[in-house]
Amino acid sequence: MTGQELTLDDLTTALQQSAGQANTDNLDGSVLDVTFEDLGYDSVALLETCGRIEREQGIQLDDCTVEDAKTPRALLILINEQLAEDTAA
Amino acid sequence: MSTPVVVTGIGVAAPNGLGAAEYWSATCRGKSGIGEVSRFDARGYPARLAGEVPGFAAEEHLPGRMIPQTDRMTQLALVAADWALADAGVRPKEWPEFDIAVVTASSSGGFEFGQHELQKLWSKGGRHVSAYQSFAWFYAVNTGQISIRNGLRGPSGVVISDQAGGLDAVAQARRQIRQGCALVVAGGVDASICSWGWVAQLTSGRLSTSDDPDRAYLPFDAAAAGHVPGEGGALVILETAGAAIKRGARIYGEIAGYGSTFDPRPGSGREPGLQRAIQLALDDAGLAPGEIDVVYADAAAVPELDRIEAAAIGAVFGVRGVPVTAPKTMTGRLCSGAASLDLVAALLSMRDGLIPPTTNTSPAPDYGLDLVLTDPRSLPVQAALVLARGYGGFNSAIALRRAGSAQLGKKDPG
Numbered sequence: 001m002t003g004q005e006l007t008l009d010d011l012t013t014a015l016q017q018s019a020g021q022a023n024t025d026n027l028d029g030s031v032l033d034v035t036f037e038d039l040g041y042d043s044v045a046l047l048e049t050c051g052r053i054e055r056e057q058g059i060q061l062d063d064c065t066v067e068d069a070k071t072p073r074a075l076l077i078l079i080n081e082q083l084a085e086d087t088a089a
Numbered sequence: 090m091s092t093p094v095v096v097t098g099i100g101v102a103a104p105n106g107l108g109a110a111e112y113w114s115a116t117c118r119g120k121s122g123i124g125e126v127s128r129f130d131a132r133g134y135p136a137r138l139a140g141e142v143p144g145f146a147a148e149e150h151l152p153g154r155m156i157p158q159t160d161r162m163t164q165l166a167l168v169a170a171d172w173a174l175a176d177a178g179v180r181p182k183e184w185p186e187f188d189i190a191v192v193t194a195s196s197s198g199g200f201e202f203g204q205h206e207l208q209k210l211w212s213k214g215g216r217h218v219s220a221y222q223s224f225a226w227f228y229a230v231n232t233g234q235i236s237i238r239n240g241l242r243g244p245s246g247v248v249i250s251d252q253a254g255g256l257d258a259v260a261q262a263r264r265q266i267r268q269g270c271a272l273v274v275a276g277g278v279d280a281s282i283c284s285w286g287w288v289a290q291l292t293s294g295r296l297s298t299s300d301d302p303d304r305a306y307l308p309f310d311a312a313a314a315g316h317v318p319g320e321g322g323a324l325v326i327l328e329t330a331g332a333a334i335k336r337g338a339r340i341y342g343e344i345a346g347y348g349s350t351f352d353p354r355p356g357s358g359r360e361p362g363l364q365r366a367i368q369l370a371l372d373d374a375g376l377a378p379g380e381i382d383v384v385y386a387d388a389a390a391v392p393e394l395d396r397i398e399a400a401a402i403g404a405v406f407g408v409r410g411v412p413v414t415a416p417k418t419m420t421g422r423l424c425s426g427a428a429s430l431d432l433v434a435a436l437l438s439m440r441d442g443l444i445p446p447t448t449n450t451s452p453a454p455d456y457g458l459d460l461v462l463t464d465p466r467s468l469p470v471q472a473a474l475v476l477a478r479g480y481g482g483f484n485s486a487i488a489l490r491r492a493g494s495a496q497l498g499k500k501d502p503g
Binding site: 018019040047051054055 | 155
């Protein structure tokens with residue numbers, strides 16, 4: 001699915017499959033700006049989730065920039081930038 | 090005299106019962122948890138029987154976040170820790186975080202988890218290996234996860250001495266209490282019933298190759314030919330007798346004495362270390378051999394090791410001088426979980442005045458043991474001794490004294 005944007009739904013699915021249920025039941029649009037920490041996902045959970053997204057999307061994310069993405073919105077921007085870059089290349 | 094350290098909570102996950110009540114009831118009834126291996130296809134292996142913890146669904150006990158990052162042994166340990174804390178009436182959130190420590194024993198870490206990730210590594214490549222592999226398979230993971238889940242930041246650690254670890258962890262916990270730590274979660278819970286763990290255990294040459302659950306693990310029997318491995322174990326809550334009495338906690342018993350030794354190099358001709366471990370534990374407890382009402386044996390079911398254990402017990406207690414039992418004939422040997430589970434059984438023996446049986450074994454008369462067989466034996470138990478040996482030469486012994494015994498603290502709160 002290269003060329004398509006990753007949505008919040010895609011991200012939350014990947015989070016749950018990689019790292020299990022979050023602290024909150026609903027990972028809908030309202031969690032876009034909630035920090036991963038508050039959602040109950042620590043740095044290893046994010047590492048695991050990003051590993052899954054990398055495999056599924058065929059992209060490579062920089063571990064250091066991933067660490068700076070504290071919310072779903074920030075991480076989605078990062079992933080989609082990478083996806084766009086790969087499509088353009 | 091050193092501060093008495095007591096057990097005020099227990100949590101159990103055993104092949105013949107999930108939870109302390111279920112385990113104890115099954116054990117006193119002689120109900121076995123040994124059967125064909127179900128966690129992987131063991132039909133092509135020399136050993137095909139195991140003691141597996143029945144009916145354990147981690148997601149029923151633990152938050153979803155914990156599942157992808159934990160091996161089965163950690164899931165069992167987390168739940169046993171929850172139960173032990175609840176049993177002790179301890180809500181960790183109400184305690185200062187540095188007051189409670191965790192000391193567990195481990196013998197192989199999270200082998201099943203590690204096996205799955207190594208399989209991914211070799212079949213799909215490094216990018217498919219779980220980030221959780223970084224800690225899910227290492228020795229200290231049970232201590233770490235129990236600490237994180239409950240917010241326990243006291244002086245924690247892990248001990249590695251195979252079966253002896255189940256006692257060594259409790260002894261280390263007692264040291265921490267005596268150095269000022271308020272409460273410790275201690276013991277061992279292990280599980281490695283996966284093909285990789287199986288192969289590792291087979292290298293000991295001590296696994297039974299029998300297919301008959303009632304004939305596979307026969308310690309002290311002339312037909313002894315190795316043991317059945319199992320999974321599970323127990324965790325206990327330790328604190329000083331004074332603290333327990335002050336907060337009105339129920340006291341199961343005192344960790345009265347501990348001894349550990351290491352066997353001499355094979356072929357050296359020097360004496361094995363088990364007898365010395367027993368004597369050290371009794372001396373530490375200030376108990377004479379005649380005051381011990383039951384011995385929970387290590388029960389290796391390897392003729393040479395059975396002979397050494399029977400000789401050590403005989404030398405200290407005399408021929409048929411003390412009731413001996415090995416309820417692990419109903420669970421198999423649980424690696425680092427085995428001795429912690431025996432410790433819990435010994436505490437419950439003291440509570441109920443009941444010694445559970447050693448099942449299936451017909452003891453060889455020349456061992457000179459008064460083995461409790463078939464039915465539990467009713468007997469007031471004021472003090473008990475638990476023995477454990479770890480592969481590679483570890484010997485440990487813990488002497489327990491009943492709550493309310495004259496020497497323990499001042500008085501039983503009840």
